[in-house]
Amino acid sequence: MTPKCSLGCYFAVFPMVALFASLASAQSTISGQVRDSSGAVMAGVKVEAASEALIERSRTEATNENGRYTIVDVRPGLYTMTFTLPGFSTVKQEVTVPANVSVPVDAEMRVGAVGETVTVEAQVATVDVETTARPQVLTRNDMDVLPTARNPQSMGSYTPGVHLNLPDVGGSQQIEQTYLISHGNPSARDTYLLDGMMVNTMQNDGQIQIYIDNALMQEVTYNNANNSVEVTGGGVVANFVPRDGGNEPHGNLFLGWIPSRFVARRYRSVRRAKN
Known part of the structure; x- marks a missing residue:
């Protein structure tokens, strides 16, 4: 293979690898451990995650010998978790899954009659204990009620540690974009993803961003610390x-x-008008 051909293959394959890596960062994970009433771990429990956010409507996994399970690549939304095992009561629990996090959902099963179902109504704290990143999530309701210009930069200014390079009062800087700055990093080091796919422009080394219609967003996550290796800035x-x-x-x-x-x-101008 000639050097020119090798170089061409490299530049053809590298963007695809970068794209797949960024797509993987858009999904979340549901994981946990299942125990019985005595505290012993339970293997072979069928765990189902059902949600309208999934194209296939539900995904199923089984617990391993340590009673643990993991359901990967789940989209943000409301999920109904169902734990079943013959001879034990079925456990159901609802959990809200944000984007880019690992949500822990544990279950305790007890011996019960066939057809008996236990519904857990306790609120699950979506605290990610598997990654060091702590993204700030803006839900659709947050975007509707917060007094922002409804552009990515204005909404991002509500993230702790993030500020705009210019004041944007009521969207006054909507035409001339403002930029997000965090921890001394210039705005050219910011990364914008649309469902995990990088959408940074080529202008000013990615500093000038495209306008994304706020109406199409379900939620937005902002992270300004402990960024993953999928992003370059x-x-x-x-x-x-x-x-x-x-x-x-x-x-x-x-x-x-x-x-x-x-x-x-x-x-x-005001003084001249009065005079």
């Missing part, structure tokens, strides 16, 4: 999770404006 990592379709038509309308009394005028 040490700045803010924003992952935009789009909404999933369904069988029912939906729609919404958003109107935004700034009253004239909210717009400041120069002092000299």
Whole structure:
């Protein structure tokens, strides 16, 4: 193989590898351990995660000899976890899974009659104990009620440790983009992902970003510390999770404006008008 051919193959394969790595970062994981009422681990328990966020509607795994299970590559959404084993009561539990986290869901099973189901209503704390990253999640409700310009930069300024390079009051900087800065990293080191796929532009080394329609987002995660190896920069990592379709038509309308009394005028102009 000639050097030119080898170089061409390298540049053809490398973007594909980078794309697959970024896609993997968009998914979450559900894992945990199953025990009986005495505290002993239980192997062979059927664990099912069902949600409308999954194309196949549900995924199934079985616990290993240590009573542990892991369900990988799950999309954000509300999941119903079902634990079943012959001779034991079925356990059901609902859990909300954000993006880019590993959610622990444990279960305790007890001996019961056939067809008996135990529904656990306790709130599961989605504390990721497997990774050091601590992304901040903005849900669809957060984006609707927070007073932002509804662009990625304005929403990201609500993340602790992140600020904008210019003031953006009510979206006044909507045309001229503001940039996210965190821990001294320049905005060119920020990474923007759409469902895990990098969407940084080539302008100014990725500093100038595209505009993503806020209406298509289900949730957004911002991370500005302990970034994973899938990203090349040490700045803010924003992952935009789009909404999933369904069988029912939906729609919404958003109107935004700034009253004239909210717009400041120069002092000299005001003084000249009074005189």
